[in-house]
Amino acid sequence: MDINFQHVNFKYDKKQKINTLNDINLTISKENEFITILGHTGSGKSTLVQLMNALILPTSGSLTIFNQEIKQKRNQPLKEIRKRIGLVFQFPEYQLFEETVLKDIMFGPVNFGLNMEQAKQQALDTAKLIGISDDLLERAPFNLSGGQKRKVAIAGILASNPDILIFDEPTVGLDPKGKKELLSLLDKIHKETHKTIIIITHDMNIVANYSNRSIVLKEGNIVFDGKPIDLFNNKTMLQSMNLDLPYISRVAENLKAAGKINYKSVPLTLDELYDCITGDLNE
Amino acid sequence: MNKIAFGQFVNTNSIIHKMDARIKIIGTILFMITIFLVPTNNFYLLGALLVFALILILLTKVQLSKYLKSLKSIVFLLVFAFVFQVIFRNNGTVIYIHYFKFTWNNIVVASFIAAIYLLIRKYLPMKFIFFVLTTVLIIYILGLPMHGAILNQNTIKLSIYEEGLISGSFIILRVLTLILFTTILTLTTKPTELNNAIESLLKPLELLHIKTSVFAMMVSIALRFIPTLFLEADKILKAQASRGVDFNEGNLKAKVVQIISLLVPMFVVSFKKADELAIAMEARGYIPGEKRTKLNEMKLQFSDFIWLFIFVGIFTTYILLRIL
Ligand SMILES: Nc1ncnc2c1ncn2[C@@H]1O[C@H](COP(=O)(O)OP(=O)(O)O)[C@@H](O)[C@H]1O
Numbered sequence: 001m002d003i004n005f006q007h008v009n010f011k012y013d014k015k016q017k018i019n020t021l022n023d024i025n026l027t028i029s030k031e032n033e034f035i036t037i038l039g040h041t042g043s044g045k046s047t048l049v050q051l052m053n054a055l056i057l058p059t060s061g062s063l064t065i066f067n068q069e070i071k072q073k074r075n076q077p078l079k080e081i082r083k084r085i086g087l088v089f090q091f092p093e094y095q096l097f098e099e100t101v102l103k104d105i106m107f108g109p110v111n112f113g114l115n116m117e118q119a120k121q122q123a124l125d126t127a128k129l130i131g132i133s134d135d136l137l138e139r140a141p142f143n144l145s146g147g148q149k150r151k152v153a154i155a156g157i158l159a160s161n162p163d164i165l166i167f168d169e170p171t172v173g174l175d176p177k178g179k180k181e182l183l184s185l186l187d188k189i190h191k192e193t194h195k196t197i198i199i200i201t202h203d204m205n206i207v208a209n210y211s212n213r214s215i216v217l218k219e220g221n222i223v224f225d226g227k228p229i230d231l232f233n234n235k236t237m238l239q240s241m242n243l244d245l246p247y248i249s250r251v252a253e254n255l256k257a258a259g260k261i262n263y264k265s266v267p268l269t270l271d272e273l274y275d276c277i278t279g280d281l282n283e
Numbered sequence: 284m285n286k287i288a289f290g291q292f293v294n295t296n297s298i299i300h301k302m303d304a305r306i307k308i309i310g311t312i313l314f315m316i317t318i319f320l321v322p323t324n325n326f327y328l329l330g331a332l333l334v335f336a337l338i339l340i341l342l343t344k345v346q347l348s349k350y351l352k353s354l355k356s357i358v359f360l361l362v363f364a365f366v367f368q369v370i371f372r373n374n375g376t377v378i379y380i381h382y383f384k385f386t387w388n389n390i391v392v393a394s395f396i397a398a399i400y401l402l403i404r405k406y407l408p409m410k411f412i413f414f415v416l417t418t419v420l421i422i423y424i425l426g427l428p429m430h431g432a433i434l435n436q437n438t439i440k441l442s443i444y445e446e447g448l449i450s451g452s453f454i455i456l457r458v459l460t461l462i463l464f465t466t467i468l469t470l471t472t473k474p475t476e477l478n479n480a481i482e483s484l485l486k487p488l489e490l491l492h493i494k495t496s497v498f499a500m501m502v503s504i505a506l507r508f509i510p511t512l513f514l515e516a517d518k519i520l521k522a523q524a525s526r527g528v529d530f531n532e533g534n535l536k537a538k539v540v541q542i543i544s545l546l547v548p549m550f551v552v553s554f555k556k557a558d559e560l561a562i563a564m565e566a567r568g569y570i571p572g573e574k575r576t577k578l579n580e581m582k583l584q585f586s587d588f589i590w591l592f593i594f595v596g597i598f599t600t601y602i603l604l605r606i607l
């Protein structure tokens with residue numbers, strides 16, 4: 001497996017009494033996974049993804065990323081890992097600093113060893129993929145709108161062509177259109193390249209519509225790791241974690257309560273609900 | 284990110300904590316002056332002040348380790364001052380004299396010990412104590428009369444004078460007392476309280492049309508935002524690291540880019556935060572320099588007057604002793 005956590009504990013400070021992350025066991029493949037990470041604020045989601053990028057090092061336990069054991073010491077080669085695992089932080093627009101949008105997108109690829117020509121080509125391709133128009137490329141990043149800045153920052157990560165893409169609450173603060181665009185883009189990347197994508201989110205509709213695996217954190221512990229459908233069928237888990245159902249599932253529940261339809265496993269997407277209704281009619 | 288929380292305030296709710304912050308500041312300033320009023324090498328007067336500091340420390344009910352921690356940062360300075368005094372004093376009564384006569388053997392043994400120390404240094408607890416011990420050991424070994432080829436025909440003479448030891452100790456004691464008094468202040472007073480107290484003490488300046496309340500507000504905002512900015516810096520550092528910035532990388536050009544990639548976003552974030560804060564403050568009716576009421580109005584208690592009486596009493600006693 002490409003990312004492998006075994007009994008990993010993490011503390012930000014040695015003096016902390018309880019672990020920020022506690023006994024994490026997790027394996028993630030670099031292909032065909034679309035993972036959503038859920039949990040309350042402060043449950044350790046951001047900390048978990050920073051471990052995956054070796055930005056912070058495990059306090060104890062064993063963490064292996066692309067066959068490299070991450071040790072608890074300062075000088076170890078981590079660049080390769082950072083290149084192969086692209087992490088987009090929450091509010092990534094704050095990391096922009098170059099004079100032009102193009103230069104900022106090129107920054108990652110250059111750091112990871114591409115020459116100027118290659119980096120520029122990568123940046124142009126990525127900008128196109130993500131929908132940054134050509135006239136923006138020579139502008140200063142600070143004059144863009146919030147949504148545009150976010151796009152540029154995300155392009156800056158995608159341009160390094162990582163094997164696994166991680167997003168920390170990427171849709172927070174975007175308008176509905178921007179949100180939809182971003183998610184369709186990620187879905188497209190996932191479908192075309194089969195790269196694993198990991199998203200931290202509070203939005204159950206993202207969980208239901210896009211992901212094929214969900215991880216739920218509670219106070220630093222993984223309390224669920226499995227298919228979204230199993231999560232949404234697990235009423236006690238949903239209740240104890242204060243998680244909502246996706247919109248479609250709520251509609252379905254109401255229909256079921258009114259005796260209009262019946263199902264064993266709650267529909268998560270529009271298609272599933274449609275099947276459920278038409279299936280009922282056909283019977 | 285509690286470790287960078289500003290100030291060292293520890294709340295034990297002792298009588299020292301309850302003392303009015305203005306009285307504490309005045310007291311601290313008086314003691315600072317008093318310490319320097321003590322005639323050189325008068326251990327009794329200085330000792331009395333130290334005892335008074337220790338009494339206050341006991342009254343604060345803060346663990347002693349907190350005080351030791353604040354002393355730790357200046358131990359090096361103290362040792363340095365002491366050694367300086369002892370070595371370079373050269374008049375008065377000699378109490379110890381040593382002729383260094385280096386042989387190769389001395390050098391070899393000493394470097395051996397130095398090498399071992401450097402190797403195991405990382406794993407040692409209480410690094411500073413070991414550093415001092417090793418240094419003393421090395422100097423001692425260098426001084427041992429050993430057999431072997433003599434390196435240098437000239438001997439080096441180290442003589443220690445009684446006066447050197449005395450004045451060295453006095454300096455240490457003086458700085459120690461000084462630090463203890465200021466530590467009492469910072470350990471028992473919240474930064475905001477301290478700020479309010481300074482504002483209140485500077486009130487008379489308003490007569491000169493200097494807006495002290497605005498400065499006080501600036502200081503308290505700065506204090507409030509230091510931890511926030513540290514957190515932001517940490518985030519940006521990580522964000523750039525995930526874009527392949529290697530902050531351990533050496534060459535100058537790389538370093539410049541690293542610093543820019545950190546500084547520019549820091550400026551952007553700080554300005555944004557400042558902007559938001561200014562708007563939020565205005566929305567809540569803050570007008571610079573205008574009269575504001577306070578949530579915790581500082582009021583002098585009877586006990587505060589007693590404290591002030593004690594502090595001023597000690598101060599005047601020392602002045603009188605100095606004059607008479
Ligand atoms: N840089 C840091 N230093 C110290 N503690 C931190 C730091 N970042 C987060 N924490 C703490 O770790 C816990 C988990 O935080 P985080 O991983 O950001 O949670 P989430 O992303 O799920 O909201 C929280 O209690 C938070 O206060």
Ligand SMILES: [Mg+2]
Nearest residue numbers: 045046090168
């Ligand atoms: Mg988070």
